[in-house]
Amino acid sequence: MKAKDLLTAIQIDAAGELKQLSSYNYVFITEGEKQTNQLAVKVEEAKIVLHKQQGNSLTLNELIQVLNEAKEAEIFFEEQLIFGYKLIKQGIVLG
Helix, strand or coil, rough: CCCHHHHHHHHHHHHCCCCCHHCEEEEEECCCCEEEEEEEEEECEEEEEEEEEEEEHHHHHHHEEEHHHHHCCCEEEEECCCCEEEECCCEEEEH
């Protein structure tokens, strides 16, 4: 998934039924059967790479800032390409 596609999807959700999007705080990744928000984000060439990092909870605002800076970049969790997302009570889950 490209950064600009995720930004567009988030904008649509923010304007649609999920108007409480501003209350979503964190970005999660599903790893096995668990979800974690202990993530860091880094831009590498044409990739936005999320990776696990203890003690660092990635916020939705931080992710959106990176997405805006690298709109044409593909989004990865470590080596795995991210294909979509879903909203949960505490934030957004990428997968």
